[in-house]
Amino acid sequence: MNNPILKKWLLIGASFIAVAVIYFGCQQSKDVVSGDVASQVYVAPGSYDEFYLFASGGFSGQIAVYGLPSGRHFKTISVFSQNPETGYGYSEETKAMLNTSYGFNPWDDAHHPEFSMTDGVPDGRFIFINANNTPRVARVDLSTFETKEIIEIPNSAGNHASPFVTENTEYIVASTRFSLPIPNADVPIASYKENFKGTISFIHLDPKTEMMNLAFQILVPGFNYDLAHAGKGPSHDWAFFTSYNSEGANTLLEINASQNDKDFVAAVNWKLAEQYVKEGKAKTYSAEYYRNYYDDNKHLAISTKNNEVKVLDPKDCPGMIYYLPTPKSPHGVDVDPTGEYIVAGGKLATVIPVHSFTKFMKAIEEKKFDGEINGIPILQYDAVVAGEVKDPGLGPLHTEFDGNGYAYTSAFISSEIVKWKIGTWEVVDRIPTYYSIGHLCIPGGDSKSPWGKYVIALNKITKDRYLPTGPEVCQSAQLIDISGDKMKLLLDFPTVGEPHYAQAIPSELLMKNSKKFYKIEENQNPYKTGSEKDSRVERNGNDVHVYLTAMRSHFSPDNIEGIKVGDNVYFHVTNLEQDWDIPHGFAVKGLNNSELLIMPGETKTTLWKPTKLGIYPFYCTDFCSALHQEMQGYVRVSPANSSVQLSYSLGNTEKK
Amino acid sequence: MKKIIKSMSCISIALVFTFILSACGDSGNDESANFNKTKTVNTNPNGLTDFEMENGIGPVKQKLELGAIDPALVKKGEAIFVQKCASCHKLDQKYVGPAQRDVIKRRTPEYIINMMSNPEEMYKRHPEAKKLLAQYLTQMPNQNLNFEESRAILEYFREVGK
Secondary structure, eight states: OOOHHHHHHHHHHHHHHHHHHHHHHHHTTTTOOSSOHHHHHOOOTTOOOSEEEEEEOBTTOSEEEEEETTOOEEEEEOOSSOBTTTTBTTSTTTGGGGEETTEEOOOOOBOOOEEEEETTEEEEEEEEEEETTTTEEEEEETTTTEEEEEEEOSSOSSBOSOOOBOTTSSEEEEEBSSOEESSOOOOOGGGHHHHEEEEEEEEEEOTTTOOEEEEEEEEEESSEEEEEEEOOGGGTTEEEEEEEOTTOOOSOHHHHTTOSSOEEEEEEEHHHHHHHHHTTOOEEEEEEEEEEEEETTTTEEEEEEEEEEEEEOGGGSTTSEEEEEESSSEEEEEEOTTSOEEEEEETTOSEEEEEEHHHHHHHHHTTOEEEEETTEEEEOHHHHEEEEEESOOSSEEEEEEOSSSEEEEEETTTTEEEEEETTTOOEEEEEEOSSOEEEEEOTTTTSSSOOTTEEEEEESOOTTSSOOOSSOOOEEEEEEEOSSSSOEEEEEEEESSOOOOEEEEEHHHHHTTOOOOOOGGGOOOTTOOOSGGGOEEEEETTEEEEEEEEETTEEESOEEEEEETTOEEEEEEEEOOOSTTOOEEEEETTOSSOOEEEOTTOEEEEEEOOOSOEEEEEEOOSOOSTTGGGOEEEEEEEOTTOOOOOEEEETTEEOO | OHHHHHHHHHHHHHHHHHHHHHHHGGGSOSHHHHHHHHHTTOOSTTSSOHHHHHHOSSSOOSOOOOOSOOHHHHHHHHHHHHHHTTTTOOSSSOOSSOOOTTHHHHSOHHHHHHHHHOHHHHHHHOHHHHHHHHHHOSOOOOOOOOHHHHHHHHHHHHHHTO
């Protein structure tokens, strides 16, 4: 092999073979299971991914949508945070989506996307996500990939154990990470043990209107409630919530909330709770909270304020809630596809405890209790536990299931995924993650029938995995093949914001319902301009309404005069296009707001308050056509006392 | 010798790429593939059938029975025209697109519907549509009219073109 010529020839031959392999791999990528990792994640240009992945954007307050197996980023869905890319939360039509009882709230921290389910399987209608900081739950419509509804949760702080759904999306759950005085009150913080309480909330999804309504809350002891999952199959009527800080610490929780050997999984019989509400056992508390709903025909968000909520006290409601002792500051709680096993990730524990629903029921029957707290019976650990997974890695957090009898648990401290067998509780495989995995996701992995082909690791730390980008480096996901006995790392890809949790669903379940444009005939926005003929400018005192239409490649009108310093100028822009993927954008010089991005058939409004005289150009911000650069106009702004008359025109046609 | 090897490796890479390109052309569902298929039954140098030359390429594949002008349909067509077309078309004035009062005299009814329903393909393949694009420089957007809607607009054109 010392002959350089021979080497070159070998190189040529090898490159030939390599390209041929890639080529054939591309043609047959769906069938090939080989040592060639690249072919398993390569989605050829123009081809579609097999799954959609919806990952929370964490402190970006949004949801990011990716394809699997490629890891390509398709869209960022605006949810709890203003989004200058789309004008969400900036435009007059969408601002109301961010109304809360604390006023307009332009940001939040979104953690857990959760699909709506039918018969315990993701049905592709909606994805829900929680806001942690100012407690809210959002419903995103998966035909438009837009936020459809946001409901605020009163009597809550740190809405973390949320928004997990029951088997047929009867309810979406929420609960308090931070306990508080309920109703909130001006009390010494040191009076925590006396005054602070938690709540567990059940939001009802109306099966007809598909709107959310806060049905009832349950008052619970002042622990920190952390995560949740609803039961399924035999455990259909139940929902499970982890809690920590059963110590009731209000300072230095790092030490003070880690004293007890066991905290609790709270098991709530929501069917019975529903019954107790019907029987009038709930007390009505006054509580201010908003529900914001986006009407797809009006292209307009409408806020309504609610003033009361029904609250159940476990003392009045026997059998509604039990505590399952669980070591040690448990974090995730996950229910296996059969609905029998309830897995808790004790982040400081050395084992993963798995509770049995059958044993739980039997223990209630046989009254195997170990005291009670505030009317909530505590069951004996040995009476409910089915088994413990030994040596599960350090810091076990969350578990998802592959539907083939195996569970996959993320271990934060040891940065790995641990695969174990349900029933024998033995660890069968483990794979390192890079680094510090939080949640993990198997498509449908918290449902009755997972699509157990991949597990996605959602990592907190990525230092040294990507090109450095200063002190802030990206968070990331890792795609791992779980179709064989051994897990196999396929791909790293960066994410937008922190991907706390993510859920994935086969593409075919969503693609067929994806909306392409809004029908202009169905647009009922009060400021719609239905045709270019109706485009106009109207003055009402200091308010000027510009009814602008957009069509490739002009606005109508595009010359506007008679605007004065001090006016409130509302640009109501209607996109008259009726074709897929033709949004128009709008911005005017000096606009103290984001652009508008107007989908075909939509109307969107931005408010502009000119403060200085002069000529102000406006233009289309989203490249729309060959003559996009011609899609522009001018506004003349005159002094407040000017006699310039209001006028507007397009082309040679004076419109007034 | 080194030079020869270098050029050999260039050739081998070129061959590989040619192979990939030609192989990828076999996917059977891209525009050019469709184009080639149609070509085999073509009867004129533009690659279109005689019917397509006269009546355009789109959902209408045979002559329509139009009957007398229906005033209700005219009204419906006018409303759709005003909402979805009038940003760019006036009746008597060349605008973003051509004046439309006499379109019914310039084109067959079938051509009008096919052009409204299938502008992308018309601009790519039909010599008349290509000529218009060269003249007006802006492509007519697809407004996703269904057959009933485009039929109503046609009725409006029949009325105004009388």
